[in-house]
Amino acid sequence: MVFIDNLGNQLSFNTKPKKVISLVPAISETLYDLNAEELIVGITQHCVHPPHFKHTKQIIGDQHKIDINAIKALQPDLIFCNKGENTLEIVQQLQTFTQVYVTNIQSIKDTKHFIKNIGLLLNRRTDADLLLRKIDLKLEDFKFYIKNCTPKKVAYFTGYHPWKVAGNNTYIDEMLTLCKLSNIYQNLEQYSEINPKRIRHDGDPEVLLFPSAPFPFKDEHAFEISEYTNRSSAVFVDGETFSGFGSRLLRAFDYFKTVRNRLDQGTSF
Numbered sequence: 118m119v120f121i122d123n124l125g126n127q128l129s130f131n132t133k134p135k136k137v138i139s140l141v142p143a144i145s146e147t148l149y150d151l152n153a154e155e156l157i158v159g160i161t162q163h164c165v166h167p168p169h170f171k172h173t174k175q176i177i178g179d180q181h182k183i184d185i186n187a188i189k190a191l192q193p194d195l196i197f198c199n200k201g202e203n204t205l206e207i208v209q210q211l212q213t214f215t216q217v218y219v220t221n222i223q224s225i226k227d228t229k230h231f232i233k234n235i236g237l238l239l240n241r242r243t244d245a246d247l248l249l250r251k252i253d254l255k256l257e258d259f260k261f262y263i264k265n266c267t268p269k270k271v272a273y274f275t276g277y278h279p280w281k282v283a284g285n286n287t288y289i290d291e292m293l294t295l296c297k298l299s300n301i302y303q304n305l306e307q308y309s310e311i312n313p314k315r316i317r318h319d320g321d322p323e324v325l326l327f328p329s330a331p332f333p334f335k336d337e338h339a340f341e342i343s344e345y346t347n348r349s350s351a352v353f354v355d356g357e358t359f360s361g362f363g364s365r366l367l368r369a370f371d372y373f374k375t376v377r378n379r380l381d382q383g384t385s386f
Contacts, residue, residue, distance in 0.1 A: 118130045118131075118133075118237075118238070120218070120234060120237075120238055122217075122218045122219045122220065123200070123219060123220050123221035123222070123227070123231075124200065124219045124221060126217070126218075126219060128195075128216045128217075128218060129216075130194075130195075130216070130238075133238070133239060133240045134156065134193075134194035134195040134216075134238065134239060135156060135194055136156065136158045136191065136192060136193045136194050136195075137153070137156045137157050137158065137193060137194065137195050137196070137197070137239070138157070138158060138159035138160070138177065138188060138191065138193045138195070138196045138197070139157060139159075139160050139161075139164060139196075139197045140160075140161055140177075140180055140183065140196065140197060140198050140199070140202070140203050140207070141161075141164075141180070141197055141198065141199040141202055141203070141220065142161070142163050142164045142165065142166065142357075142361070143199075143360075143361045143362050143363045143365055144197045144199070144220070144363060145157065145160050145161075145164035145166070145170065146164075146166040146167070146361070146363060146364055146365060147231075147232065147235065147363030147364040147365075148197075148235070148239075149166070149167055149170070149364075150244075150248060150363075150364035150367075151232075151235060151236065151239070151241040151244045151245055151248065151364070152241060152244050153235070153239050153241050153244075156239060157170075157174055158174070158175060158191045158193060159174060159175045159176075159177045159187070159188060159191050159193065160174045160175075160176065160177070161176065161177065161178060161179045161180055161183075162176050162178070162179050163179055163180060175187065175191065177191075180199075180202040180203050181203070181204060181207075183207055183210075185210055185211075188211070189214060193215050194215065194216065195215065195216050195217075195218060195238075196211050196215055196216070196217045196218070197217075197218050197220065198211070198217055198218070198219045198220070199219065199220045199221070199222070200219055200220065200221040201221070201308075203219075218238075220362075222288050222362040222363075223286050223287060223288055223291065224288065224291050225256070225291060225295075225366065227288075227362070228288075228362040228363055228366055229249055229252065231362070231363065232245050232248055232249055232252075232363065232364070233245055233249065248364055248367065251367055252366055252367050255366075255367060255370045255371075256370065258370065259295070259370040259373065259374070262374060262377075263295070263296065263297055263373075263377065266296075266297050266377055266381060267297070267381070268297045268298070268299050269297070269298055269299065269323045269324055269380060270298075270299045270301055270320060270321070270322045270323045270324070271293060271298045271299065271300060271301065271322050271323065271324045271325070271326050272300070272301050272302060272316065272319075272320070272322040272324075272325055272326065272349075273289055273290075273293060273300060273302075273326040273328070273359070274325070274326065274327055274328070274332075274334065274338075274342075275289075275308050275328070275331065275332065276308070276310075276331075276332050277332055277334070277338055279310045280310065280311050280312075280313050280342070281308050281309065281310050281311070282302045282305065282308070282309060282311055283300065283302070283307075283308060284300070284302050284303060284304070284305030284306050284307050284308065284309050285300075285303050285304070285305065285306065285307070286306065286307050287307050287308065288360060288362055289359050289360050290303060292359050292360075292369070292373070293359075295373070296373050296376065296377055297377070298324070298326075301319055301320025301321075301322050302319065302320070313341075313342045313345050314345050315345075316342065316345050316346055317345065317346060317347055321346070321347050321349075322346070322349050323349060323350065324349060324350050324351075324352055324380060325339065325342065325343070325346065325349050325350065325351045325352065326352055326354050326359075327339055327351060327352065327353045327354070328353075328354050328355070328356025328359060328360070329353070329354070329355055329356045329357070330356035330357055330360070331356065331360075334353065339351035339353075350380075350383075352376075352379075352380065354376060355372060358372045358373075
């Protein structure tokens with residue numbers, strides 16, 4: 118079996134992988150939802166879904182700092198990484214002794230292709246097909262719901278000091294577009310630094326979106342940047358849902374409806 122990951126790396130297997138490590142929370146959750154839990158031998162400390170993983174799987178560090186000796190001891194057949202969450206140095210270290218599948222998910226199309234590939238790679242094709250059908254049904258339902266919603270201009274923050282936002286070619290930007298939330302920083306590449314004092318000039322958003330992850334924004338951050346806006350509403354959202362690809366997408370659509378309902382009604386979160 119030969120597979121090509123999102124960076125063009127070729128992976129070749131004589132048999133189905135039997136020992137897998139995930140360095141990406143969204144992938145760990147997807148493996149569980151594809152009934153591949155018994156294949157997982159290692160995860161990061163941030164792989165918190167499902168909750169029992171922290172008790173049943175070996176923790177081998179986090180996305181940016183791994184215990185390479187612990188990983189080698191587990192003798193994995195396959196390790197899943199993500200371009201935006203794991204460094205090139207980590208990927209190259211792992212490639213010296215095992216196969217590494219690197220994801221780079223920027224769209225729903227990308228996440229569906231990845232789910233299909235996992236199904237083929239780990240002998241979970243039936244589970245993957247079922248999950249994809251469920252996602253398609255949820256997506257069609259959401260598109261029907263959202264068509265009557267009024268577009269709103271937003272800024273989606275991802276970092277503080279320096280202030281960073283989600284720009285184009287990101288999974289977050291596709292989720293915003295799906296929700297008819299027009300990203301004023303769509304002209305910027307991926308995750309870019311901005312000058313908060315210029316936010317009105319940049320697009321004067323109606324809504325400022327502050328996710329729970331990767332940076333845990335608080336009220337004081339919203340108050341700080343609101344000084345530079347023209348009465349924008351500050352809204353705190355679940356960062357895992359807006360950025361979590363894979364099977365998380367299946368659960369995202371109901372949450373997005375909640376977000377849009379509250380934005381349209383002007384109620385607080």
